[in-house]
Amino acid sequence: MTTELRVLTPAEWDTFYASLERAFGVTESQEERELFRDLTEFDRTIGVWDGAGCVGTAGAFSFRMTVPGGASLPVAAVTMVSVAATHRRRGVLTTMMRRQLDDVRARGEAVAVLVASEPVIYGRFGYGVATCEMRAEIDTARVRLSVPDGTDDVRLRYAQVTDADVHRTCEEIYAAAVPGRPGMMARQPGWDRLQVLDPEKDREGATALQCVLAEDPDGTVLGFARFRVKPQWSAAGADGVVVLEDLEAVGPRAPQAAAALWRFLFDLDLTSKLVSVNRPCDDTWLHLVSDTRRSALVLRDALHVRLVDVGAALEARTYRTAVDVVFEVEDAFCPWNEGRWRLTGDAKGAVCERTTDPADVALSVRELGAAYLGGFSLAALAAAGRVRELREGAVAQAAAAFGSDVAPWLPHGF
Ligand SMILES: CC(=O)SCCNC(=O)CCNC(=O)[C@H](O)C(C)(C)COP(=O)(O)OP(=O)(O)OC[C@H]1O[C@@H](n2cnc3c(N)ncnc32)[C@H](O)[C@@H]1OP(=O)(O)O
Numbered sequence: 121m122t123t124e125l126r127v128l129t130p131a132e133w134d135t136f137y138a139s140l141e142r143a144f145g146v147t148e149s150q151e152e153r154e155l156f157r158d159l160t161e162f163d164r165t166i167g168v169w170d171g172a173g174c175v176g177t178a179g180a181f182s183f184r185m186t187v188p189g190g191a192s193l194p195v196a197a198v199t200m201v202s203v204a205a206t207h208r209r210r211g212v213l214t215t216m217m218r219r220q221l222d223d224v225r226a227r228g229e230a231v232a233v234l235v236a237s238e239p240v241i242y243g244r245f246g247y248g249v250a251t252c253e254m255r256a257e258i259d260t261a262r263v264r265l266s267v268p269d270g271t272d273d274v275r276l277r278y279a280q281v282t283d284a285d286v287h288r289t290c291e292e293i294y295a296a297a298v299p300g301r302p303g304m305m306a307r308q309p310g311w312d313r314l315q316v317l318d319p320e321k322d323r324e325g326a327t328a329l330q331c332v333l334a335e336d337p338d339g340t341v342l343g344f345a346r347f348r349v350k351p352q353w354s355a356a357g358a359d360g361v362v363v364l365e366d367l368e369a370v371g372p373r374a375p376q377a378a379a380a381l382w383r384f385l386f387d388l389d390l391t392s393k394l395v396s397v398n399r400p401c402d403d404t405w406l407h408l409v410s411d412t413r414r415s416a417l418v419l420r421d422a423l424h425v426r427l428v429d430v431g432a433a434l435e436a437r438t439y440r441t442a443v444d445v446v447f448e449v450e451d452a453f454c455p456w457n458e459g460r461w462r463l464t465g466d467a468k469g470a471v472c473e474r475t476t477d478p479a480d481v482a483l484s485v486r487e488l489g490a491a492y493l494g495g496f497s498l499a500a501l502a503a504a505g506r507v508r509e510l511r512e513g514a515v516a517q518a519a520a521a522f523g524s525d526v527a528p529w530l531p532h533g534f
Contacts, residue, residue: 494524
């Protein structure tokens, strides 16, 4: 097999994307193809070619991700990875990952992130599962909500998803939410279109996207929900499903706005179930309902994080409590990270430098990635044998410092 890996040109995009679609077994709508062509950053998209045939695809988007403490860190958001079934298991993916991580390092991005089609694929390249998404199917016919004081003062109104003012307002709410939660990505130009792309083929019998705004009596928008309704009827009557796509509320009245939106979604006429496929693990509704057992909760891996430059990545976030720990890092795929790093820091800032001092904690870069956003505890990883404590108390100190009061979460794929 003679293959050539090269940076993609615009003229090659159609062949590249057709190869990606085939590997995923999907046919995208015209709208989706156009959007992804517009969003493609050609200088960081690679194809592997066997003659005229595209047999490998991979790309990255230049995003900014919130890290614990609220800073916004440039990250490489890895995407569009595929290898043709005719060429799989011969190292094509490994070659692309090698090239991509070298490029990310050369660009000075300290972290790469991705959402995996299959979680098993990326650990070998140093990615650790750093966030979960929570799925729920809430039996709204039986589960009751109790809302906080002031919820009745929140006014709800239907708005057109496609109206430019409404769209801008929702984007402003989203942007205001981003710094408050690790893992959220500031929307880059064009990415807002993905949120309201509403191809018929993905509706599965449900309505087009609908939007409801939550407002103060003076008209200040506090939050929004975007959702669909899937009508269903059984012999006993209406049995419709509300499918939630997006819900955000910000500011001091966020609890009331969110509660008003949830109450609205729970109470929609002719429905008896609310389905949400991707919500944060600490979502507000969990604390408002009478019964989470009837909510069919499922946790799934979401954002996988790879520290490409361990020192710069650990310095880019802050720490919940004071920390002074020497990590012995193992990183076979990116050996420039290997060895000892002393991390000192607190809630104001951090320094992470090379050291020859004895190590306190030994772990692979994958575990550091898993703990990076505060979603998975170094103590839990140590209990599982994935992290080794070399100085008594060091894991507890590091685990407390790495934690996040807000569960990290990625609201949308890429
Ligand atoms: C961020 C994203 O875009 S996620 C999307 C990933 N793409 C897909 O899922 C589309 C369908 N699948 C594919 O295109 C391919 O099977 C890929 C990209 C997952 C793998 O490509 P390949 O070229 O076959 O991978 P490669 O040969 O480099 O494999 C490297 C190692 O990973 C293992 N591996 C790769 N994919 C898988 C998998 N899906 N399950 C289990 N092991 C896997 C290989 O067995 C190999 O192990 P080894 O080193 O011990 O022999």
